[in-house]
Amino acid sequence: MAARIINGNEVSQQMKDEMKDEVVGLKGKGVEPCLAVILVGDDPASKVYVSNKKKACEYIGIRSLETVLPADATTDQLLGVIDGYNKDKSVHGILCQLPLPKHIPETKILRSILPEKDVDCFHPYNVGLISIGEVRFLPCTPAGCLELIKRGGFTTSGADVVILGRSNIVGRPLSNMLDQRNMNATVMMCHTKTKNLKEKCLGADIIIAAMGQPEFLKGDMVKEGVVVIDVGINRVEAPGTERGWKLVGDVDFEAVKEKAAAITPVPGGVGPMTIAMLMKNTLTAAKEAHGLL
Numbered sequence: 001m002a003a004r005i006i007n008g009n010e011v012s013q014q015m016k017d018e019m020k021d022e023v024v025g026l027k028g029k030g031v032e033p034c035l036a037v038i039l040v041g042d043d044p045a046s047k048v049y050v051s052n053k054k055k056a057c058e059y060i061g062i063r064s065l066e067t068v069l070p071a072d073a074t075t076d077q078l079l080g081v082i083d084g085y086n087k088d089k090s091v092h093g094i095l096c097q098l099p100l101p102k103h104i105p106e107t108k109i110l111r112s113i114l115p116e117k118d119v120d121c122f123h124p125y126n127v128g129l130i131s132i133g134e135v136r137f138l139p140c141t142p143a144g145c146l147e148l149i150k151r152g153g154f155t156t157s158g159a160d161v162v163i164l165g166r167s168n169i170v171g172r173p174l175s176n177m178l179d180q181r182n183m184n185a186t187v188m189m190c191h192t193k194t195k196n197l198k199e200k201c202l203g204a205d206i207i208i209a210a211m212g213q214p215e216f217l218k219g220d221m222v223k224e225g226v227v228v229i230d231v232g233i234n235r236v237e238a239p240g241t242e243r244g245w246k247l248v249g250d251v252d253f254e255a256v257k258e259k260a261a262a263i264t265p266v267p268g269g270v271g272p273m274t275i276a277m278l279m280k281n282t283l284t285a286a287k288e289a290h291g292l293l
């Protein structure tokens with residue numbers, strides 16, 4: 001039986017429409033959610049991401065501010081911009097688009113954002129809150145994965161979940177979130193030193209692949225009825241196509257969809273959810289700042 005495709009474009013649109021309504025209510029209470037985005041340099045991909053974030057803000061009714069610094073901006077200049085947004089009470093969320101130019105220390109920058117405005121959820125304080133089950137914000141890509149599982153009609157409660165990858169932006173926070181009491185999954189987080197990976201995947205009810213390895217998860221590595229969330233975004237050569245390349249995930253979509261109960265495509269799966277979750281965190285920050293939580 002072929003899998004149900006969980007469509008990230010549809011789910012994220014649904015969420016954005018729900019948030020649009022919520023913002024009308026917040027504005028009625030005198031609260032105008034505001035996200036400040038900082039871009040350093042002129043990396044084309046980063047520009048696209050920033051522009052998509054601004055478009056999403058506009059759609060939902062979130063005010064958006066943007067500061068663009070040149071690629072040779074100093075760490076102090078960037079810290080100065082963040083300090084300004086930290087002090088500005090009308091700004092609820094601050095996002096510094098990554099990657100930063102090599103001469104700027106990413107960790108120092110991300111930690112300079114006030115935890116209550118850290119809508120990317122990269123600050124160790126907010127990461128720590130997740131670990132002890134006292135969530136303020138949820139990291140955007142992991143939260144997007146969980147929302148797709150939930151809105152796809154599946155539960156994590158009691159499920160054996162295999163996460164492929166242990167990065168600080170995807171695998172590890174996912175693991176932290178999934179074994180909390182509100183999710184109740186039993187989690188196995190795998191990496192390059194994991195033994196018998198295929199057997200582990202075959203035992204999983206849910207697999208979340210976040211490795212950056214094109215089409216790594218094959219059909220013979222999953223059991224019938226598994227739910228598969230594919231976070232990977234890999235550009236591979238596609239001779240004969242107009243661009244000469246295409247995007248694929250970490251899952252061999254065609255093979256795995258024959259066995260899975262549900263699967264997310266790439267593109268159009270987890271990708272669009274990341275921005276929706278960022279918007280959600282911005283609303284959370286605005287509500288918290290105004291004592292509405």
Ligand code: NDP
Pocket residue numbers: 141164165166167168169170171190191192193194210211212213231232233234270271274
């Ligand atoms: P990282 O490179 O930071 O981490 C990859 C992880 O996968 C590591 O833990 C690594 O193990 C593990 N891994 C790699 N190869 C193997 C293998 N053969 N067997 C087992 N484990 C393996 O990647 P990210 O987490 O940043 O990103 C992962 C993917 O998700 C990328 O394709 C990225 O583009 C995509 N992504 C998509 C987003 C979205 O919005 N949809 C957002 C963020 C990322 P080890 O630790 O041992 O090295």
